[in-house]
Amino acid sequence: MSEPSHFDSTIDIAPKRLDVAVGVLRNTQGEFLFAQRPEGKPMAGFWEFPGGKVESGESIHAALARELHEELGIDIADSMRWLEVEHVYPHAHVLLHFRIISEWRGKPHGRENQALHWQKLYVNDDGTVSTPSTEPVLPATVPLLAQLAQWTPNH
Ligand SMILES: Nc1nc2c([nH]c(=O)n2[C@@H]2O[C@H](COP(=O)(O)OP(=O)(O)OP(=O)(O)O)[C@@H](O)[C@H]2O)c(=O)[nH]1
Numbered sequence: 056m057s058e059p060s061h062f063d064s065t066i067d068i069a070p071k072r073l074d075v076a077v078g079v080l081r082n083t084q085g086e087f088l089f090a091q092r093p094e095g096k097p098m099a100g101f102w103e104f105p106g107g108k109v110e111s112g113e114s115i116h117a118a119l120a121r122e123l124h125e126e127l128g129i130d131i132a133d134s135m136r137w138l139e140v141e142h143v144y145p146h147a148h149v150l151l152h153f154r155i156i157s158e159w160r161g162k163p164h165g166r167e168n169q170a171l172h173w174q175k176l177y178v179n180d181d182g183t184v185s186t187p188s189t190e191p192v193l194p195a196t197v198p199l200l201a202q203l204a205q206w207t208p209n210h
């Protein structure tokens with residue numbers, strides 16, 4: 056058996072894990088929508104996929120629909136579960152729920168003073184991905200870019 060007292064003290068200081076709904080939007084040119092975290096937020100200046108924290112009682116899809124409306128002024132009817140990633144930052148312990156969005160209503164615009172950019176993904180010789188106009192990308196999101204770069208839609 057493990058030593059419970061040791062683990063108990065670890066749990067006491069660990070930040071509570073937050074669920075975050077994240078949207079991957081791809082346009083017909085094969086570019087992905089990135090947003091830059093504005094001044095005043097943790098990790099300001101880093102680029103991310105739009106999204107935010109899931110509120111109590113909310114489904115992941117509902118949280119994403121709300122966040123995309125608040126942050127980008129777009130409306131979605133559907134989103135497709137893609138994958139989950141857990142990451143511990145100094146400021147937060149997050150469980151990121153990435154979802155693919157293939158249709159939306161409205162033209163995305165930054166409603167929270169954040170810069171937006173439709174960015175192509177460039178695969179380097181070593182398999183890493185460059186996003187020249189949207190670097191740095193949040194560390195938990197970087198490993199997913201290589202998978203997204205392989206994504207060839209069937210339309
Ligand atoms: N939206 C988004 N968040 C991400 C990504 N990758 C990643 O690690 N995160 C982390 O997930 C958390 C999202 O929280 P947030 O601060 O943006 O949440 P929010 O939009 O609800 O903001 P608010 O609390 O100011 O209303 C942050 O800790 C952020 O560092 C990503 O690609 N997109």
Ligand SMILES: [Mg+2]
Pocket residue numbers: 105106107108126
């Ligand atoms: Mg957000």
